[in-house]
Amino acid sequence: MVxxxxxxxxxxxxxxxxxxxxxxxxxxxxxxxxxxxxxxxxSVPDDIRIENExxxxxxxxxxxxxxxxxxxxxxxxxxxxxFMTRFxxxxxxxxxxxxxxxxxxxxxxxxxxxxxxxxxxxLDDCMEAYQQILDLGIPPEHLIISGVSAGGCLALSVLxxxxxxxxxxxxxxxxxxxxADMTDExxxxxxxxxxxxxxxxxxxxxxxxxxxxxxxxxxxxxxxxISPVLADYTGxxxxxxxxxxxxxxxxxxxxxxERARACGVPAEVEVWDRMPHGWQALSxxxxxxxxxxxxxxxIRERCP
Amino acid sequence: MSTTQSSKPSNPGHAFMRALRQDxxxxxxxxxxxxxxxxxxxxxPEGARAILVDAFRYLLRYHHAYHHPREDRLxxxxxxxxxxxxxxxxxxxxxxxxGEQETERLADDLTHASxxxxxxxxGAALVNRINDYLRHTRTHMxxxxxxxxxxxxxVLTDEDWLAITADDGPDDPITDIRTMRASYPxxxxxxxxxxxxxxxxxPERSSSNELRLQVLALTDLYGGLMYEAIDLTRTNFRRxxxxxxxxxxxxxxxxxxxxxxxxAGQCVTRPSRWAVNTGAGLIVGWLKPxxxxxxxxxxEQFGGE
Numbered sequence: 311m312v313x314x315x316x317x318x319x320x321x322x323x324x325x326x327x328x329x330x331x332x333x334x335x336x337x338x339x340x341x342x343x344x345x346x347x348x349x350x351x352x353s354v355p356d357d358i359r360i361e362n363e364x365x366x367x368x369x370x371x372x373x374x375x376x377x378x379x380x381x382x383x384x385x386x387x388x389x390x391x392x393f394m395t396r397f398x399x400x401x402x403x404x405x406x407x408x409x410x411x412x413x414x415x416x417x418x419x420x421x422x423x424x425x426x427x428x429x430x431x432x433l434d435d436c437m438e439a440y441q442q443i444l445d446l447g448i449p450p451e452h453l454i455i456s457g458v459s460a461g462g463c464l465a466l467s468v469l470x471x472x473x474x475x476x477x478x479x480x481x482x483x484x485x486x487x488x489x490a491d492m493t494d495e496x497x498x499x500x501x502x503x504x505x506x507x508x509x510x511x512x513x514x515x516x517x518x519x520x521x522x523x524x525x526x527x528x529x530x531x532x533x534x535x536i537s538p539v540l541a542d543y544t545g546x547x548x549x550x551x552x553x554x555x556x557x558x559x560x561x562x563x564x565x566x567x568e569r570a571r572a573c574g575v576p577a578e579v580e581v582w583d584r585m586p587h588g589w590q591a592l593s594x595x596x597x598x599x600x601x602x603x604x605x606x607x608x609i610r611e612r613c614p
Numbered sequence: 615m616s617t618t619q620s621s622k623p624s625n626p627g628h629a630f631m632r633a634l635r636q637d638x639x640x641x642x643x644x645x646x647x648x649x650x651x652x653x654x655x656x657x658x659p660e661g662a663r664a665i666l667v668d669a670f671r672y673l674l675r676y677h678h679a680y681h682h683p684r685e686d687r688l689x690x691x692x693x694x695x696x697x698x699x700x701x702x703x704x705x706x707x708x709x710x711x712x713g714e715q716e717t718e719r720l721a722d723d724l725t726h727a728s729x730x731x732x733x734x735x736x737g738a739a740l741v742n743r744i745n746d747y748l749r750h751t752r753t754h755m756x757x758x759x760x761x762x763x764x765x766x767x768x769v770l771t772d773e774d775w776l777a778i779t780a781d782d783g784p785d786d787p788i789t790d791i792r793t794m795r796a797s798y799p800x801x802x803x804x805x806x807x808x809x810x811x812x813x814x815x816x817p818e819r820s821s822s823n824e825l826r827l828q829v830l831a832l833t834d835l836y837g838g839l840m841y842e843a844i845d846l847t848r849t850n851f852r853r854x855x856x857x858x859x860x861x862x863x864x865x866x867x868x869x870x871x872x873x874x875x876x877x878a879g880q881c882v883t884r885p886s887r888w889a890v891n892t893g894a895g896l897i898v899g900w901l902k903p904x905x906x907x908x909x910x911x912x913x914e915q916f917g918g919e
Contacts, residue, residue, distance in 0.1 A: 324830075324834065325837040325841065329837055380760075381759050381764070411756070413760050507826075571808065578808050581810070581811050581812065583811070603749075610638055610639065610642040610755070611639045
């Protein structure tokens with residue numbers, strides 16, 4: 311049974327975010343609209359301290375620390391937003407709730423956005439954040455990387471690139487509805503079957519999003535750092551996917567998990583019924599609390 | 615910003631503390647499974663009951679039988695060295711007792727209830743109790759981590775550790791898949807499944823699914839029109855505000871009139887286009903089985919010849 315709070319959020323998303331994604335994209339307008347929608351998200355609770363230092367070279371980033379006395383765990387979180395925009399307050403609150411549920415410190419990275427900074431700027435920022443955490447002496451076995459939507463794609467890209475650079479792997483990764491296929495050639499599957507049911511996303515402007523994210527390098531769309539569904543997952547840590555059964559991105563999670571398992575990497579997929587994309591961030595909805603409690607269980611499993 | 619070092623000082627209690635933390639790995643995994651099954655209980659009582667009973671038995675036979683007594687021994691020694699934590703540790707020990715009693719009650723109630731009971735109000739009440747149980751257990755684990763896990767190794771002496779680690783029990787069986795399969799088969803099967811479905815218990819009838827899709831399409835249609843109406847109103851205001859003098863005002867009014875007329879046209883044509891397309895789709899849907907039937911018969915006739 312879906313709660314009334316989630317139903318309301320779905321309807322509002324269908325009437326706002328989905329509508330703007332179906333129309334001609336004006337990035338400035340979309341960012342402005344998101345800023346006005348953000349007023350409805352509460353701020354981070356007082357028991358979470360936010361610090362900016364040490365920062366990153368090209369983008370803002372924050373450390374979130376619960377006052378309850380954190381353990382050694384650190385969550386590196388990469389926000390979503392189609393690589394072009396982001397819900398700052400919602401993502402901060404999501405990470406704060408994850409940190410509180412796991413006694414972890416959180417690192418929130420506001421990586422550079424397209425189209426002003428196309429690929430690989432965003433990935434470079436996330437890699438810098440990852441390297442910084444290692445340089446600070448935080449043991450990788452206490453580190454979890456997480457991301458929502460485009461952030462989920464970047465989280466996978468960071469893992470793949472870190473492995474390719476022989477950097478130590480974190481203890482695990484949380485991937486909330488990652489947008490992991492920029493080749494976008496599907497003629498069937500969830501991108502088609504869920505096109506009408508998805509309350510938030512619409513791929514009618516998928517080509518445009520890809521062009522804006524990749525800039526002049528559209529031919530890179532099938533590179534594993536951009537479309538991790540095509541990657542070799544050998545050597546990656548355990549992956550934990552949460553995705554809704556009514557999302558167009560449902561298959562991205564399944565395909566990534568299948569490839570990971572084929573490479574011997576444990577990968578779990580949780581398919582939630584009738585949730586909107588990114589429901590984990592809807593702090594007022596009971597399903598969001600339940601999703602975060604389950605993510606926290608996974609974090610405790612990976613970082614005892 | 616402070617950093618944390620991975621290498622801990624050599625300490626006889628280090629292995630013991632690592633084992634306690636490791637126990638929370640199994641406990642967290644089983645919490646997640648209990649959460650999954652609790653939400654299916656009223657819709658699939660028999661499937662969910664078997665896994666839940668296994669899960670509660672596992673908790674009773676390992677966590678309540680060995681893990682919590684280990685922690686209680688640790689609490690007692692910390693209390694002797696650091697009276698600042700007296701109340702908190704007493705509360706945590708009390709939670710171990712009440713948790714064990716509730717685990718037993720839940721296992722019993724699940725075992726003795728009929729399928730009909732579990733599918734009805736009794737089952738719904740049981741789900742609420744399980745949800746409370748999960749919330750308390752997770753909060754309890756969080757408190758343990760913050761309150762004493764970091765402090766224990768600082769305040770306890772070698773003698774304390776010798777007393778605490780004496781008479782230790784077995785390791786968590788969840789780490790051995792064969793033991794799990796033998797002792798808790800339903801739970802082991804479920805833990806082995808890499809895909810969980812949360813809430814996908816009642817398959818939708820295709821007719822209600824079709825109806826839902828049509829409602830969603832209609833919401834998209836009118837949502838889109840509303841979205842454009844708001845945009846148009848905003849643009850119209852901007853045009854009127856930017857008018858300087860009567861000529862530009864007339865020009866703005868003309869543009870507004872033309873745009874509004876175009877939008878009014880869209881408000882008429884889009885819903886009618888949707889109605890025609892949907893109607894055609896429904897007719898094709900109704901005719902399809904009949905047409906397939908006809909095709910099959912023709913095929914049979916040719917096959918027969």
